[in-house]
Amino acid sequence: MFNEVFGIITFLVTFILLVIMYRCFGKYGLIAWIAIGTIIANIQVIKTIDIFSISATLGNVMFASIYLATDILNDIYGRKVAKRAVWLGFSSTLVMVIVMQMSLTFAPAPEDHAQHALETIFNVxxxxxxxxxxxxxxxxxxxxxxxxxxxxxxxxxKTFILRAYGSTILSNIVDTALFVAIAFIGTLPLSAVFEIFITTYLLKIISTIFNVPFGYIAKSMYRKGKIDKVDHIS
Structure with missing residues (x-):
């Protein structure tokens, strides 16, 4: 029961932080969220937990928040800004992988106690x-x-919910299927791969269903002019 309760708390904290980032830094806060979030989610996905009687990896909530941030950028600032944010998230992950692999190559000092832990996390x-x-x-x-x-x-x-749900639900099918296929086909039985796909997709959809109200909060702040000043800071 602890994981379920803490999962709900984590969900709320994640999306409240996203809204705070937008309130404080405008579109730059959302772009930064996408960059930071992709790194965090790719680290979280290493950890497996049991939640709601299913086995799942962490990272689903953070990935859902990245999709919401992208949708908000797309809706308010346009497709071009959203696409640039996507590439920034991709670049951030790539930089993390390259730099951390180089860091792991250094021979640790005899008194070092971090090498093994870093290898466990980053030597994916x-x-x-x-x-x-x-x-x-x-x-x-x-x-x-x-x-x-x-x-x-x-x-x-009023129809932001249709855009957010429709785009995310459909794109997440492709996202999840690609990840599971590339990562696990050939190393796990097909039945296990299919189960991972179903549980991962299910958790992403649940997160999406409950995160759209935070998108409306962000859009409301923009409409009321609370974001204008931070958006135009030079």
């Missing part, structure tokens, strides 16, 4: 890291495209 199986990066970049670009496409038909503030 290449297929898992590759799967995560490919799934992220394709899934996010698909999300931006679908959001913009849906916006052509449903462009009022």
């Amino acid at each position: 199986v290449p297929r898992v890291a590759l799967g995560s990066i490919i799934a992220y970049i394709i899934g996010q670009h698909l999300d931006v495209f679908l959001f913009s496409l849906i916006k052509r038909f449903f462009h009022s503030d």
Whole structure:
């Protein structure tokens, strides 16, 4: 029961922090969130937990927050800004992988106690890291495209929920399928791979369903002019 309760708390804290970042730093806060979030999520995904009677990896809530941040940027600032933020998130993850691999190559001092722990976290199986990066970049670009496409038909503030749900639910199918296929097919039985796909996708969708109100809060702050000053700081 602890994981379930703490999972709800973690969800709320994550999205409250996202809104605070937007309130304090405007669109730059959301762009920074995407960059930071991709790094955090790719570290979190290493840890496996049991929650709501299923086995799952961490990172689903953070990935859901990245999709919401992208949707807010797309809705308020346009597709071009959202795509640049996606590439920044991708670049941040790539930089982390390269720099940390170089850091692990250094021979540790005799008194060092961090090398083993760092290797456990950052010496990720290449297929898992590759799967995560490919799934992220394709899934996010698909999300931006679908959001913009849906916006052509449903462009009022009241229909933000349709754009956010529609683009994220569809793009997450591709995102999750790519990651699971690249990371696990050939190393696990197909039944286990399918189970990982279902549980991961389910948790992402649950997070998406409950995170859209935070998107409306962000949009409300923008409409009321609370973001203008921070957006135009030179």
